[in-house]
Amino acid sequence: MGLLIAAIALLASLVPPPAHASGRRLASAKATPQTLYAAPGGTIQAFAQDGPLLAWFAPATTKSACNSVRVLSLANGGQIRLPDQASTARNVTCRWDVAPPVNLAIAGSDVLWTLREKQAPVQFDYVLGAGIADTRERRFQEVAHARRGAGLWLGGVAGDSRTGVDPISTLVYGTTAVQFVDEIACLSGGSCDMKISGGGVYRVTGRKPQLVPNTGAAVQVAVSGASVAYVPAAKADANGVPVAAADLPVQLVDVRTGRRIAGVSPQGTPLAIALAPRMLVMLERTPAGGLTLAWYSTTTGEVVGSVAVPPTTLPELSANDQQAVFRIGRFIHVLTYATGHSRTVAQTVGAPIGISLEGNRLAWAENVKGRGRIRALYLNGRG
Numbered sequence: 187m188g189l190l191i192a193a194i195a196l197l198a199s200l201v202p203p204p205a206h207a208s209g210r211r212l213a214s215a216k217a218t219p220q221t222l223y224a225a226p227g228g229t230i231q232a233f234a235q236d237g238p239l240l241a242w243f244a245p246a247t248t249k250s251a252c253n254s255v256r257v258l259s260l261a262n263g264g265q266i267r268l269p270d271q272a273s274t275a276r277n278v279t280c281r282w283d284v285a286p287p288v289n290l291a292i293a294g295s296d297v298l299w300t301l302r303e304k305q306a307p308v309q310f311d312y313v314l315g316a317g318i319a320d321t322r323e324r325r326f327q328e329v330a331h332a333r334r335g336a337g338l339w340l341g342g343v344a345g346d347s348r349t350g351v352d353p354i355s356t357l358v359y360g361t362t363a364v365q366f367v368d369e370i371a372c373l374s375g376g377s378c379d380m381k382i383s384g385g386g387v388y389r390v391t392g393r394k395p396q397l398v399p400n401t402g403a404a405v406q407v408a409v410s411g412a413s414v415a416y417v418p419a420a421k422a423d424a425n426g427v428p429v430a431a432a433d434l435p436v437q438l439v440d441v442r443t444g445r446r447i448a449g450v451s452p453q454g455t456p457l458a459i460a461l462a463p464r465m466l467v468m469l470e471r472t473p474a475g476g477l478t479l480a481w482y483s484t485t486t487g488e489v490v491g492s493v494a495v496p497p498t499t500l501p502e503l504s505a506n507d508q509q510a511v512f513r514i515g516r517f518i519h520v521l522t523y524a525t526g527h528s529r530t531v532a533q534t535v536g537a538p539i540g541i542s543l544e545g546n547r548l549a550w551a552e553n554v555k556g557r558g559r560i561r562a563l564y565l566n567g568r569g
């Protein structure tokens with residue numbers, strides 16, 4: 187009964203709060219980070235947010251406990267643990283020997299996460315999910331490849347939902363297939379070069395993943411509403427790992443139909459991407475070896491602006507239509523497109539996890555002295 191009540195409360199929280207509520211919170215928060223959640227024990231491995239909901243992956247704190255994904259509503263305080271942990275439930279997440287990275291995305295009432303297996307002869311990322319309304323674990327795909335690289339590689343996960351006149355909830359993950367250029371030659375002592383042989387972006391709907399039409403091999407994905415952006419895999423490196431290149435446009439398509447929205451030609455090799463309704467933001471490595479943060483129109487695909495960023499900038503981005511967030515070590519920076527200026531908005535205590543913008547709410551998780559917490563601040567939009 188407790189689980190049912192929690193699920194009802196969380197589903198109710200998906201109804202947008204009154205417009206004046208967020209205004210009061212923004213005014214009171216100023217630029218001081220708040221703690222939205224503090225774990226009573228244990229760490230946080232991954233974090234994501236969508237609308238009023240926060241989601242995080244919590245590894246088990248004892249041998250008898252379960253790994254779980256937690257979802258918390260900021261609208262009403264309701265919290266639920268996923269997936270279903272009843273003794274009769276199918277659940278590989280519970281006892282998984284968790285190794286980084288754990289990927290996590292949330293869209294509406296559904297959550298998608300990945301668990302990595304490094305010790306098996308065939309390495310793989312298990313793509314899993316569950317929902318607030320249907321808490322049963324969903325096993326979507328084992329994205330597996332051999333140690334030399336042949337097989338499938340995961341190209342990230344992403345999620346977003348949109349309410350209003352044309353509501354949609356979108357969860358996606360990307361894949362790239364790699365194979366030998368000439369396997370017989372490799373087995374005979376010759377070249378073991380690898381090549382890209384396929385892949386695509388998959389949208390999770392219900393209990394099945396569906397290939398988004400007109401998508402190809404992807405090394406990174408980002409979503410906003412019904413739009414998905416993906417960085418194409420250009421080649422496989424010497425270890426068989428799919429990598430991007432500067433000469434392949436980043437593609438924007440409609441997840442429902444595969445209709446091409448735009449193609450964005452980066453100024454360098456994409457290292458990270460973030461998508462907002464009107465802006466695609468990329469961290470790029472220039473031909474000279476430096477790093478650039480560039481933002482492009484999702485309508486025309488044309489570059490709107492770009493700035494050089496320090497070489498220690500990490501490949502983690504989030505964005506809305508006014509600002510982009512990036513980090514350098516434990517310092518979180520916000521770039522305002524209109525001015526081209528960035529400012530440091532926070533210094534975290536632990537390494538920030540899953541930095542993301544949801545409207546004006548900038549949130550992340552961090553672990554301090556073995557305990558996880560979720561922090562946030564509300565941006566005022568000034569550059």
